[in-house]
Amino acid sequence: MKSLLNRPKGHRSTGRLTLHDVARAAGVSPSTVSRALRGERAVDPELVARVLAVSDQLGYVPDPAARALASKRSDHVTILIPLLSNTLFVDLLEAAQRTLRAAGYQTLMGVTHYNASEEEQLLREQLHHRPAGMLITGLDHSPATQKLMARSEVPCVHLMDLPEQADHEAYCVGFRQTDAGERMTQYLLSRQKKRIVFAAAQLDPRVMQRLLGWRKALKAANLYDPSLEWLNPSASSLALGGLMFEQIMKQSPAVDAIFFCNDDLAQGALMAAMRLGVSVPQEVAIAGFNDLTGSDQMWPPLTTVRTPRAQVGEAAANMLLQLIQGHKPERHQLDLGFEIIARQSA
Amino acid sequence: MKSLLNRPKGHRSTGRLTLHDVARAAGVSPSTVSRALRGERAVDPELVARVLAVSDQLGYVPDPAARALASKRSDHVTILIPLLSNTLFVDLLEAAQRTLRAAGYQTLMGVTHYNASEEEQLLREQLHHRPAGMLITGLDHSPATQKLMARSEVPCVHLMDLPEQADHEAYCVGFRQTDAGERMTQYLLSRQKKRIVFAAAQLDPRVMQRLLGWRKALKAANLYDPSLEWLNPSASSLALGGLMFEQIMKQSPAVDAIFFCNDDLAQGALMAAMRLGVSVPQEVAIAGFNDLTGSDQMWPPLTTVRTPRAQVGEAAANMLLQLIQGHKPERHQLDLGFEIIARQSA
DNA sequence: CTGTTAGCGCTTTCAG
């Protein structure tokens, strides 16, 4: 079969099926095969058909490394997320990954830990792989990171946030965090709550936007009081939520409601309430954010705002795919909205 | 500076800094630079030093694609996990990824959804990228998958499970699932529980091993009864745990304890108990598995078995790194054990 | 629309 025998000396062939083999079998030139396989136009439909047939009859698979070397663009897409411990980002990752894979791209994930220099380092490493595109969480990046991104000329879509200015040049898919914070606060106000705490951890830019929304709603109702802000820079977790709940409940005058910036905190608060014998929502109402797994199973079920993270992941991946193919989407921003989920905790 | 001006026509150079640039600057040949950079021995230490200095003074970074093409081995490591919705696997992924990245490898994740043909397909795709190594969950794979793995000759470490036979040829790091199931059941027996249900979902091979351990313990105590097995093939979730709890509580004669095969089910059961006014552990004890996030925050806190998933991810990555470098570890299996965490739910 | 030719940037024989 294969005559690896009388090769010219120094030849390192791997016996792997190459483009040339397909070309020979189809009776055309390698370039034609290359073009046909990539669906590049300006190639006779009949030849395309023949090449395709021969190619998958032979079981040919292009070598990504050779392709990347020759074209200076790999089939990798980088996705940078802050954490894997918040299921929000896992959902985002999964949706993006699935969409990208279906289009033939490999997803390379990087975890930044909400740290600007880690983000920059990760980006630098990824750029060496000449990714076809990148997905990156948020719009807040260090100048160094922004410079890297700009110089790389790799198409990029930002996730989970939208700029204030509609004419911002960045591509992004997300929703208005500030509006979401405001709307949940308004909902709480509509339930006759007067002293509504905003309890937050992590304090990343999106959390701070929710804070702004909360302030806006309370100020509009003339109910704003700085002592209602509980901002904790630690990482968000169930345990921290429980702790914050305990502390907040000791405050006087008593509060009506607590709006947590993320469901894990709110779930922890619900558990703490149980433990401490505080009845929710009678003594204090509790609301969360994101509608994470389990929030509907809590007792009482958690009132929260559902954010479209899977949709964001998918839509962003699709937008990126467009950009990679050179099709500029008409709108740079995609607002996927959010929804107040009224359950029994508030 | 760079004279991209009078190049021979047809030249596609990218202006990127190459090995040759470093070679020229260091006054040695490209091959020497290549060898020095990779720490290949049989190269003058003095030259190595010079090359290293020049190289990072110039800010040289090897091109992974060129390297992969020439050497037929990339710097990618594939990791195949069943799901992203079980935090167990997310923890595994994160630990492995961190370890691998520190050693200069890129992690490519694939999600199999507990599906043999998805797993095979994923593997096939990944193999085209000529990964340096692979990490794969479990020891149970279709014949086709096993064949692919064997033929690829890519080093591989299996996660979260250990073979029965100590002389099994596969590399794996995990713990004895059967023993863990047995030990938790024994713990429950030691707490005077007689009718202990085993409630499971997903029914993957590791869950079935825990079932075996449970059976073994009950049979030894002469307390085994097939009607105590509640096996549900659906995906594991808090909601399903709640549902199963409700159903089990309707059973008569009444049960003493429920041992759930995963913490998410147990957490859901705890919430359902709250909702239904069933007191835990007085009316029925509840135990889980894995000690997932939040289990210590439940009310009552969940008794469970802590599994060393982060350690498994890290140790497996390290073992793989050894294999990639050609160092065969003396033992093929690494048993990282488990721990019964006695809290208040049982 | 198709083929030829020259690389992409690195590793790897093979000589020295």
Add this chain to the structure above:
DNA sequence: CTGAAAGCGCTAACAG
């Protein structure tokens, strides 16, 4: 221990 030369498998100029 070091260097020269020949590819790895593919894409992109360029000419036809």
